[in-house]
Amino acid sequence: MSKLCLFLAFGFSFVVQIQNSVSLDYGAALTKSLLFFEAQRSGKLPFNQRVKWRGDSGLNDGKADGVDLVGGYYDAGDNVKFGLPMAYTVTMLAWSVVEFGPQFEARHELSNALQAIKWGTDYLIKAHPKPNILYGEVGDGGSDHSCWMRPEGMTTPRTVYKIDDQHPGSDLAGETAAALAAAAVAFRSSNPSYSSELINHAKQLFEFATKRTGVYQNSIPVAGQFYSSSGYEDELVWAAAWLRQATNDNRYLEFIKSANSGGTRRMFSWDDKYVGAQVLIAKEILQGKLPRGGNLEQYKKGAEEFMCNCIQKGNSNVQKSNAGLLWFLPWSNLQYVTSATFLMTTYADVLAKTKTTVQCPGGNVWPNDLLGFARSQVDYILGSNPKKMSYMVGYGSNYPRRVHHRGASIVSIQKNPQVVGCQEGFEWFHKNGDNPNVLEGAIVGGPDQSDQYTDSRDNYQQAEPATANNAPLVGVLAKLAS
Numbered sequence: 001m002s003k004l005c006l007f008l009a010f011g012f013s014f015v016v017q018i019q020n021s022v023s024l025d026y027g028a029a030l031t032k033s034l035l036f037f038e039a040q041r042s043g044k045l046p047f048n049q050r051v052k053w054r055g056d057s058g059l060n061d062g063k064a065d066g067v068d069l070v071g072g073y074y075d076a077g078d079n080v081k082f083g084l085p086m087a088y089t090v091t092m093l094a095w096s097v098v099e100f101g102p103q104f105e106a107r108h109e110l111s112n113a114l115q116a117i118k119w120g121t122d123y124l125i126k127a128h129p130k131p132n133i134l135y136g137e138v139g140d141g142g143s144d145h146s147c148w149m150r151p152e153g154m155t156t157p158r159t160v161y162k163i164d165d166q167h168p169g170s171d172l173a174g175e176t177a178a179a180l181a182a183a184a185v186a187f188r189s190s191n192p193s194y195s196s197e198l199i200n201h202a203k204q205l206f207e208f209a210t211k212r213t214g215v216y217q218n219s220i221p222v223a224g225q226f227y228s229s230s231g232y233e234d235e236l237v238w239a240a241a242w243l244r245q246a247t248n249d250n251r252y253l254e255f256i257k258s259a260n261s262g263g264t265r266r267m268f269s270w271d272d273k274y275v276g277a278q279v280l281i282a283k284e285i286l287q288g289k290l291p292r293g294g295n296l297e298q299y300k301k302g303a304e305e306f307m308c309n310c311i312q313k314g315n316s317n318v319q320k321s322n323a324g325l326l327w328f329l330p331w332s333n334l335q336y337v338t339s340a341t342f343l344m345t346t347y348a349d350v351l352a353k354t355k356t357t358v359q360c361p362g363g364n365v366w367p368n369d370l371l372g373f374a375r376s377q378v379d380y381i382l383g384s385n386p387k388k389m390s391y392m393v394g395y396g397s398n399y400p401r402r403v404h405h406r407g408a409s410i411v412s413i414q415k416n417p418q419v420v421g422c423q424e425g426f427e428w429f430h431k432n433g434d435n436p437n438v439l440e441g442a443i444v445g446g447p448d449q450s451d452q453y454t455d456s457r458d459n460y461q462q463a464e465p466a467t468a469n470n471a472p473l474v475g476v477l478a479k480l481a482s
Contacts, residue, residue, distance in 0.1 A: 096475025169216025
């Protein structure tokens with residue numbers, strides 16, 4: 001590393017190596033990454049809907065149970081609304097705006113990002129009609145997965161599932177509290193009355209989560225078949241960290257101090273929020289907003305050990321593919337890559353602004369090291385890989401064409417309003433041809449550890465997109481495009 005690079009890193013800029021093999025347009029990728037959320041919308045689509053092949057869907061969600069649950073997002077390639085990954089998606093979109101708001105604005109994407117957040121928070125507010133009631137799923141994964149139907153014409157049951165005083169779910173309530181609190185920070189200046197409403201719901205949900213404890217799949221077993229939670233302590237710390245930022249109430253700080261700091265985590269995801277909370281707290285320590293020492297220092301230690309392991313300078317480094325992609329799990333590995341890149345990107349920012357480095361077992365890590373490594377992961381996703389394939393649908397010329405996604409794989413209802421039945425839809429699933437609708441901006445599950453990828457609709461392990469894959473990448477793209 002040259003002295004010039006070191007100087008610029010502490011001059012609030014970053015110098016990284018640009019890979020020459022593929023010319024990348026981070027601004028275009030940012031635009032597409034936000035378009036994907038419009039393709040995942042459930043409910044009555046707005047007048048300014050940009051993804052035109054989609055139509056209204058799920059307009060009676062909750063009606064049979066006397067509650068309005070219209071709206072929100074389908075989680076992936078199916079037509080179910082799962083509360084836990086949806087809330088995580090909203091939290092990460094909101095965190096992206098909180099961290100990189102000016103960069104979104106510079107690319108004229110701030111309003112699109114805020115709309116993506118609000119589409120989620122409007123639904124989460126509806127799903128929380130009373131302090132100790134939260135609806136956590138609409139639709140049934142089993143019946144939904146036995147059909148292949150567009151969301152606009154689905155005939156599968158839209159059963160609703162909730163947690164309440166007798167059936168708790170601290171992880172679900174905690175993550176939803178985090179989402180609403182993070183969104184409250186994102187909307188603080190542009191929509192203060194909405195921000196206040198979000199804070200009120202977040203406070204009630206945090207109270208519910210801490211007073212009536214338990215994992216949510218014990219109350220909503222059908223959700224556990226698809227998004228089983230490994231515990232709720234991480235969501236409570238995560239929620240407290242966001243509520244503290246939204247309210248400046250010291251009660252949340254006291255909760256954080258008394259809680260388990262989580263140690264060194266292997267990944268950051270819709271299930272495990274510890275390292276996200278650790279980074280939030282570590283950033284505030286570096287900024288002088290929180291004191292050093294005590295249990296708070298353990299959060300910072302955990303955050304930085306995660307960074308060291310990602311950048312290959314730790315005691316327990318994250319595995320990598322042959323071509324350098326971080327490797328966490330075979331199923332939808334890119335969701336963990338995008339979340340790790342977000343943490344590295346935001347931490348690089350605070351390191352540069354506070355003129356600090358991370359002291360790893362393998363040597364000091366400078367802010368430009370972290371951002372450079374994060375960029376290398378994004379570049380891989382966008383096409384700098386052995387297959388020269390972009391794992392963002394619609395970006396570049398070589399990208400997945402047969403994505404595992406019901407709506408994208410069946411002719412648009414706008415072109416052919418004829419109902420495509422439950423089993424009839426599988427004719428589209430098995431077609432030896434590209435999807436008729438391009439799911440622009442979607443991040444698929446990604447390649448295997450040998451950097452191989454099979455573009456096939458039945459390859460759901462690699463070819464299925466999800467909102468949880470996309471949400472962490474949005475903020476990184478805004479930063480890289482600036």
